[in-house]
Amino acid sequence: MMYAQFTIILILTTLLYTYLNIEAKGISGKALEDTSSDNNVFPKDFLFGVSTSAPQTEGAWNVSDRGPSVWDVMIHADPSLQQDRSNFDVATDFYHKYKEDIRLAKSVGAQMFKLSFSWSRILPSGFTNHISKDGIQFYKNVLNEIAANEMIPMVALFQMDLPYDLQKMGGLSNPLFIDWFEQYARLVFATFGDKVKHWTTISDLNLLCYCGYGNSYIPQVNLSGIADYLCGHHVLLAHTRVYHLYDREFRPKQNGEVGYTIYYQVPQPGDPSSDSDVAIAEVDHQRFNNWLVHPIFSSTGDYPPIMKEIVAIHSRIQGFSTSRLPRFTEEQIRNMRGASDFLGIHYYTYELVTPMSDVDIHVVNYDNDFGVAYAEEPSFRDAPSMLGKLIQRLNQDYHPTIYITENGFSESALEDKAKVAYFRGHLAEVLKAIRNGVDIRGYLLWSLMDSVELYFGTQLQFGLFHVDFNHPNLTRTPRLSSKFIARVYETRRLDSAA
Secondary structure, eight states, X not given: OHHHHHHHHHHHHHHHHHHHHHHHTTTTTGGGOOSOTTOOBOOTTOEEEEEOOHHHHTOOTTSTTOOOBHHHHHHHHOGGGSTTOOOSSSTTOHHXXXXXXXXXXXXXXXXXXXXXXXXXXXXXXXXXXXXXXXXXXXXXXXXXXXXXXXXXXXXXXXXXXXXXXXXXXXXXXXXXXXXXXXXXXXXXXXXXXXXXXXXXXXXXXXXXXXXXXXXXXXXXXXXTTTHHHHHHHHHHHHHHHHHHHXXXXXXXXXXXXXXXXXXXXXXXXXXXXXXXXXXXXXXXXXXXXXXXXXXXXSSSOSSOHXXXXXXXXXXXXXXXXXXXXXXXXXXXXXXXXXXXXXXXXXXXXXXXXXXXXXXXXXXXXXXXXXTEEESSOOOOOOOHHHHHHHHHHHHHHTOOOXXXXXXXXXXXXXXXXXXXXXXXXXXXXXXXXXXXXXXXXXXXXXOSXXXXXXXXXTSSOOOSEEEOTTSTTXXXXXXXXXXXXXXXXXXXXXXXXX
């Protein structure tokens, strides 16, 4: 325990010093002061839109020759993985109702429609030896319908639902994932690149690796402190490989852009007057938010220094011959820097954190490595200023081109006034950031309609349109929020009384 206490004290002291230096450079919130409060209009080239994802909306899990994804297999085996014991077999039946849903997106004035492709629907085994003609045709039909409704598609190649055969071989913890993903991406770019100019490679990289590989959610690898780091390492290498593939073979003719998305929570000190709480909030930002951003968007590349230092020290004390956080080669670091045209932000809420009261350094665990604990049970809270702080911090640290690719609030009522307030507040922060020079290209809310949410199932209802999951037709009904968004998207104006 002596080593653990010394390590935590050293880390917290160092990071508090870093945090205070950052504050001195202007990350206190001043950079986002409203300099033109009379201007509530978004730029003409700013894209408004909606987000969906294949596993949460498509359904038709065994239609035609689609192969099973890891979600299909694991939730069928253990329905308790979803709180309400729902599954993704039918979801919102976007597979059969895509024309209706795309028209709904058009009805609220969306200019961009974000969707993901199901790897298992295109390559049933995960490999290119079996290409599904029906799967290819389905996505061509969807993209044609989006174009017919005068919207721009943004497509995620992979959003959580890995083909099960690939998961049986280790999934993202297997370095061969990099090759598998490149082969899949090459097929998709070649097949759909004439219709799609905005790609994201892998969605929610940090959430997938932390929850699915380090903990007990799908795919239930549950090897915290080892598999999560391997997963993160391989997704960065896979994204980089695919980015350069597009750059080399497809960009000259297709002229598109390739980025990826990170799930953000803005950590706040449980006690703002506590130096240790302030310091641990900075640790949490580095280890979860910047973990898979710093290697690509920073000028130096590689993992955040504090992550490398902490995991190396703990690994050595635990008897490992090398750090549990894998190392990049110098060539990999060079190839990775700048290997993304934009950063997609998935943001919903913030979290309150505090140092762990007692850390056993000999226990191999991602959370133990950094000594971060929740000051209270995480929950979805409406705090628009936290999105403003996040955007400000990202712009200060990395200056990325940004799309807000998911942002939303759960409320089931048709008169969803709290959801309207959430959207109004968060759109105001986006507009404020744009006016202060942050390069934000689009805002894609989550979500067009209620979906089957990860872990929570149908209990959380983020949709502009209510879905009646108890009705055989899965009837869609507009909420108040759909009317609010339609006015904002049509007028491009955010009035407090809108």
